[in-house]
Amino acid sequence: MSILVLAEHHEGILSSNTANVVAAARQIAKEIGGDIDLLVAGEGMNAIAEAAAKLNGVTKVLVADNEVFRHLLAEPTAALITDLAGDYTHVLAAATTIGKNVLPRVAALRNVTQISEIISVESENIFKRPIYAGNAIATVQSDEILKVITVRATSFDAVDEGGNATVEALDIFAENNQSAFVQETLAKSDRPDVSSARVVISGGRGMGSGENFKLLDGIADKLGAAIGASRAAVDAGFVPNDMQVGQTGKIVAPELYIAVGISGAIQHLAGMKDSKVIVAINKDEEAPIFQVADYGLVGDLFEELPALEKQL
């Protein structure tokens, strides 16, 4: 009865969402009383394994150090987890583009269903998850011998550091002749990542153009905020999709969320309604975003944004 968690990492750093997934694993472990093992797969994983070993609640860090796992491509990573999964009752990963890519493959190879993007642990086999773009919450029970689960990181408070797990190198044979990594273009930014930022300021269709998103820069600088966007702004071609906050983009829950020129479509709300404090600036006083905002300002964003930047 133990749990395997896939650790995520980017550019040599353990991703912060791994600590949230371990938190979900701890809630399950409380029910079944088992160990939590963290799988670190990649190339040159020493520093990441060390960081992973410090997460509270982790018993063992398993390290698969091999260039085949460098970008955690789905085919070899899923094969690795599938091999290991026989020793576990639960396999967890973050509901990120890595977890969503890899875990369904694992589930299929083990001939079990997967439970996607859980937001709460009710018991070791009962979980809650949003469906219909967050317009309904389903409670599901898995009777599978292996529960394969992706976790919405923002729904679980990250575990602290201070643990001292043992680190064990896996002796594995791995190859991948089906897929190859070609390149990655990551948005280079000095700003925090939208998924983990303390403050997020997002623009919608009301911004009018991609150029106008610059109006958010000064405010974001002053608040140390990440910049996001609604799907409407992405669809209109103002900004790239990786900025999208919403059910089809990133799910965020910062301390402060400022929605500018965003009407508040259901699919956007699904991505940000768990934020602590929500501010909406919109010229349409009927905009649905005001129904979820703690502070609503009806006004023209082209006047309000420069004024706000000055006030901060």
Add this chain to the structure above:
Amino acid sequence: MKVLVAVKRVIDYNVKVRVKSDFSDVDLSNTKMALNPFCEIAVEEAVRLKEKGIASEIIAVTIGPKAAQEQLRTALALGADRAIHIESDQPIESLGTAKILTQIVKQEQPSLVILGKQAIDTDNNQTGQMLAALSDLPQGTFASDLTFDNDKVLVTREIDGGLQTVELMLPAIVTTDLRLNEPRYAKLPDIMKAKKKPIDITTPADLGIDISTGLKLLKVEPPVERKAGVRVSSVDELVDKLKHEAKAIS
């Protein structure tokens, strides 16, 4: 090259779902249904591949009740050549769906399978990946661009923080993200023509697929509603409230 496109009938994305009063499920009676938006993008991509001379034949497949043939007709009107309907009135989990599609892939031997990255009803985001695993094929999920090069396809993927390009050996499984293309509308003459295109009908049992699932839906409830706060009249008041009331900024 033969392209298989899997599509799903779901609630129209403009319709707000309601939860049944006994919390057993969502209420879909008398609800407008449509082609899942990500599946629409999948069909569009296949059609564009045919227009570019890369695809030679497009087969649309769906699993669902009799009424799901409407969505197959939509796919046929958009440019699919023929369709396969696996009829089932019972809802089928992603794993069962992937098992059925694996069987269809075995029969049809397509070089490329395109699916939506997720259906907007269950929001599972699993079927394409499961199909790839069960067919032992490589996968390019959340695709925003496809480039073909002999026996390979370059798939640009929407990942957290940017884009990733992977090279897959064909045959391969691709799932679509929003920016792959903008789907066209079907023209009336094409809708008329689509009525004459063939649809093969079969069932999971005929295909020898066990669709039983280890997952039980216990309850469906509406999400916790957030209450509206206050209106502020100026930026000054907003900043003051954020500083002193909400203590969200310093």
